[in-house]
Amino acid sequence: MNVICCLKQVPNTAEVKIDPETNTLIRAGVESITNPYDTVALEAGLIIKDKYGGTVTAISMGPPQAEEILREAIALGADEGILLSDRAFAGADTLATSYTLAKAIQQLERPAPVDLVLCGKQAIDGDTAQVGPGIATRLGYGQFTYVAEIREIDEAKRRITVKRKVEGGFEVIRGPLPAVLTVELDLAKPRRASLPRLIYSLRTGITLWNAETIHGDPQRLGLKGSPTWVKKIFSPPLKQGGPVFDARKEPRRAVEDCLNILLADEMFAWHFLKRWER
Amino acid sequence: MREQFDVAIVGAGPAGISAAHVLGGRGIKTIVFERGEYPGAKNISGGVLYGHDLARILPDFREKGCPIERNIVESRLWYLSNDGGYSVAFRDRAFCDRLFLNAFTVGRARFDRWFAEQTKEKGILVVCSTVVTDLLRDARGQVIGVMTDRPEGDVKARVVLLADGINSALAAKTGFRPEPNPHDVALAVKDVIELPEELINERFNVETGQGVTTEIIGEITEGMDGVAVIYTNRNSLSVCIGANLSDFVKSRVKPYEMLERLKEHPMVAPLIRGGQSKEYMAHWVAEGGYDSIPGLSGNGYLIAGDSGMLFNALHREGSNMAMTSGRFAAEAIVEAFDKGDFSSNGLAGYLERLDGSYIMEDLKKYRGFGKFRLEHHELFTTLPRLHSFAAREMLTVDGVSKKEKQRIIWKAIRKEISTGKMIRLFRHGWGSIK
Numbered sequence A: 001m002n003v004i005c006c007l008k009q010v011p012n013t014a015e016v017k018i019d020p021e022t023n024t025l026i027r028a029g030v031e032s033i034t035n036p037y038d039t040v041a042l043e044a045g046l047i048i049k050d051k052y053g054g055t056v057t058a059i060s061m062g063p064p065q066a067e068e069i070l071r072e073a074i075a076l077g078a079d080e081g082i083l084l085s086d087r088a089f090a091g092a093d094t095l096a097t098s099y100t101l102a103k104a105i106q107q108l109e110r111p112a113p114v115d116l117v118l119c120g121k122q123a124i125d126g127d128t129a130q131v132g133p134g135i136a137t138r139l140g141y142g143q144f145t146y147v148a149e150i151r152e153i154d155e156a157k158r159r160i161t162v163k164r165k166v167e168g169g170f171e172v173i174r175g176p177l178p179a180v181l182t183v184e185l186d187l188a189k190p191r192r193a194s195l196p197r198l199i200y201s202l203r204t205g206i207t208l209w210n211a212e213t214i215h216g217d218p219q220r221l222g223l224k225g226s227p228t229w230v231k232k233i234f235s236p237p238l239k240q241g242g243p244v245f246d247a248r249k250e251p252r253r254a255v256e257d258c259l260n261i262l263l264a265d266e267m268f269a270w271h272f273l274k275r276w277e278r
Numbered sequence B: 001m002r003e004q005f006d007v008a009i010v011g012a013g014p015a016g017i018s019a020a021h022v023l024g025g026r027g028i029k030t031i032v033f034e035r036g037e038y039p040g041a042k043n044i045s046g047g048v049l050y051g052h053d054l055a056r057i058l059p060d061f062r063e064k065g066c067p068i069e070r071n072i073v074e075s076r077l078w079y080l081s082n083d084g085g086y087s088v089a090f091r092d093r094a095f096c097d098r099l100f101l102n103a104f105t106v107g108r109a110r111f112d113r114w115f116a117e118q119t120k121e122k123g124i125l126v127v128c129s130t131v132v133t134d135l136l137r138d139a140r141g142q143v144i145g146v147m148t149d150r151p152e153g154d155v156k157a158r159v160v161l162l163a164d165g166i167n168s169a170l171a172a173k174t175g176f177r178p179e180p181n182p183h184d185v186a187l188a189v190k191d192v193i194e195l196p197e198e199l200i201n202e203r204f205n206v207e208t209g210q211g212v213t214t215e216i217i218g219e220i221t222e223g224m225d226g227v228a229v230i231y232t233n234r235n236s237l238s239v240c241i242g243a244n245l246s247d248f249v250k251s252r253v254k255p256y257e258m259l260e261r262l263k264e265h266p267m268v269a270p271l272i273r274g275g276q277s278k279e280y281m282a283h284w285v286a287e288g289g290y291d292s293i294p295g296l297s298g299n300g301y302l303i304a305g306d307s308g309m310l311f312n313a314l315h316r317e318g319s320n321m322a323m324t325s326g327r328f329a330a331e332a333i334v335e336a337f338d339k340g341d342f343s344s345n346g347l348a349g350y351l352e353r354l355d356g357s358y359i360m361e362d363l364k365k366y367r368g369f370g371k372f373r374l375e376h377h378e379l380f381t382t383l384p385r386l387h388s389f390a391a392r393e394m395l396t397v398d399g400v401s402k403k404e405k406q407r408i409i410w411k412a413i414r415k416e417i418s419t420g421k422m423i424r425l426f427r428h429g430w431g432s433i434k
């Protein structure tokens, strides 16, 4: 299996605060991390490699510092890290990002066909969940979003079976390879790098690709290729009010009152019962 | 298969990284292990470093982008009661030109990272997020490598340098350094308070780039043997207070509450007003001095920096001793390679260098200082109160004659401290630092 994992470097949003005046992210002093969903995508790729053999290639589009997350990927077991970094890529929205990543993957298809592209379900900063599907569309691959489990890969018949999250439950579907998967956090638990791999990753180089290497159309890259423009960013006001149940004196009563109100809501009651059944 | 290194260093603090610089420069294959996500991630320090010791390792540290916050031009000493206190300050033009960067503040998280980064070009491997859990030994007990908490986590090394700081579980595991006695460590808490650069310049009466250190003792440590400091960074102040661990155990004072009370002190509050707390941290300080220093070398290993209790509590010099002891350790290791002898004999150059340097001289000179403080708690209770009372009395204009005031002051002093005790205090105090 030839697997490509798309990794995005994101600010650790657990630490990010929003400037109340300008409504922009305060990024200063915030550590960068690999998008948590993408660490799961990488782990899934490594598990596939352990089971079926083949290669795992990690790619990321970002500034030169993004090299760090690719090095980490190599420490964990990726065979190669490719950084797409070029002034021309800067300011990309989801359209331009998917285009750039898709062009890079096309380059990787040359020596050997790609079987799987693994992405996170979404990036914790941009949060659009569009890049994975965008790549699939451009490459003409099948797409499986919100994947919570990879059930089976049939190499001979070239097809994959996955369990994916849908509204109110799960769905098991099968489709042909090559495919793009976007993964949920519960798909796999990222491993810890072994010491020899970690040392290897510190000694090895990261491959650097620019707009020319991927034969990108300058009009479709970066800011130029991004029709999205941000009109305004704001934090939604916190929801105020709502009923308060004082549990200090009669906790039983408070819980009952609370449940009565919740169960009066049909949708809630329905979901609750569904869960109960399972 | 375990990879064989020449040297494995535990800890990417000033001691470990200084050694790595020297070893890398001599082409010795070295690996450094750091438990933090990056060097400095686990470090706090009031943040004063010393140019002299750093320059011996990286002469062009400024050109290489050392993240300097402010060059210290003035040192203040405060002796405080709960309501006020004395201030002595010394400033000299020399610290701006001839002695530029004699002392300067850094953020340790940034400095340690930068310092480690500089070893890369010398071929040093710095492996982070990795805890050294134990040492590998051969049948004769010679240290021959380290074990880490990673899968396949052992590496072999001819020499292991323990530069793992004061708070390392490794000391107990190896038995090289007994668990420090509560008398020999202090617990310090620190708050970094953000303020605009210009406001700090104004409040401390300095130009841009210049800084002030303030060392504080007195009633602020609530009767415990301790000290507080305020250091100026570019756009923040480090406010830090600590006390001897044995005193904390006895008094049950909560360190964070003590820090909060310090921040409300009339001498401190105006300096930090309007600032925002950015980080809050706690750390141990190796205070035991000369008599708490463990055996610093053995077959296949050396100990440097805080891990070896090399800290001068009176002058809050620790980072410089860490850097220089790290350098000495590396130089001794180079000699051991020349001789091909990694036993404590082959590594003897380390102790020789330490003994011949300011490090052991200073630590010997102040060896009684910790004991003196612990035996004279009045330094942190009655004395600052009486001192303040005396000054306040003399400065109050209320129709009472100065002679009468002096009488009142002497009476108050004698009521609380006998003359004999006073004489003992001075004698012991002088004896502990002379």
Ligand SMILES: Cc1cc2nc3c(=O)[nH]c(=O)nc-3n(C[C@H](O)[C@H](O)[C@H](O)COP(=O)(O)OP(=O)(O)OC[C@H]3O[C@@H](n4cnc5c(N)ncnc54)[C@H](O)[C@@H]3O)c2cc1C
Binding pocket: A006, A007, A008, A009, A035, A037, A038, A041, A059, A060, A061, A062, A090, A091, A092, A093, A094, A095, A097, A101, A118, A119, A120, A121, A122, A123, A124, A125, A126, A127, A128, A129, A130, A131, A132, A228, A229, A230
């Ligand atoms: C309205 C809007 C305006 C924006 N404006 C700007 C702007 O002006 N300037 C700017 O720099 N950014 C801007 N961004 C951010 C940028 O467009 C997105 O971060 C980027 O296109 C990826 O989208 P996402 O973060 O939503 O990723 P998602 O679609 O949520 O990510 C899904 C998965 O795709 C993969 N992936 C995503 N990005 C990458 C990558 N770079 N490399 C490798 N894999 C990746 C990962 O596997 C990830 O888990 C904007 C975003 C939005 C929503």
Ligand SMILES: Cc1cc2nc3c(=O)[nH]c(=O)nc-3n(C[C@H](O)[C@H](O)[C@H](O)COP(=O)(O)OP(=O)(O)OC[C@H]3O[C@@H](n4cnc5c(N)ncnc54)[C@H](O)[C@@H]3O)c2cc1C
Binding pocket: B010, B011, B012, B013, B014, B015, B016, B033, B034, B035, B036, B039, B040, B042, B043, B044, B045, B046, B047, B048, B049, B130, B131, B132, B133, B163, B164, B165, B166, B167, B168, B169, B170, B188, B189, B190, B240, B283, B284, B285, B304, B305, B306, B307, B311, B316, B317, B318, B319, B320, B322
């Ligand atoms: C609040 C405070 C203020 C101070 N102010 C000053 C000052 O102003 N000036 C001054 O000179 N000194 C000051 N000091 C002292 C100074 O911080 C220390 O003396 C100095 O940091 C010692 O350096 P080191 O390299 O020996 O140890 P450290 O700086 O403690 O570094 C040890 C490193 O080893 C790592 N480590 C520990 N165990 C392991 C393990 N098992 N595996 C892997 N890694 C490990 C740690 O994470 C750490 O990064 C202060 C200390 C404190 C607590």
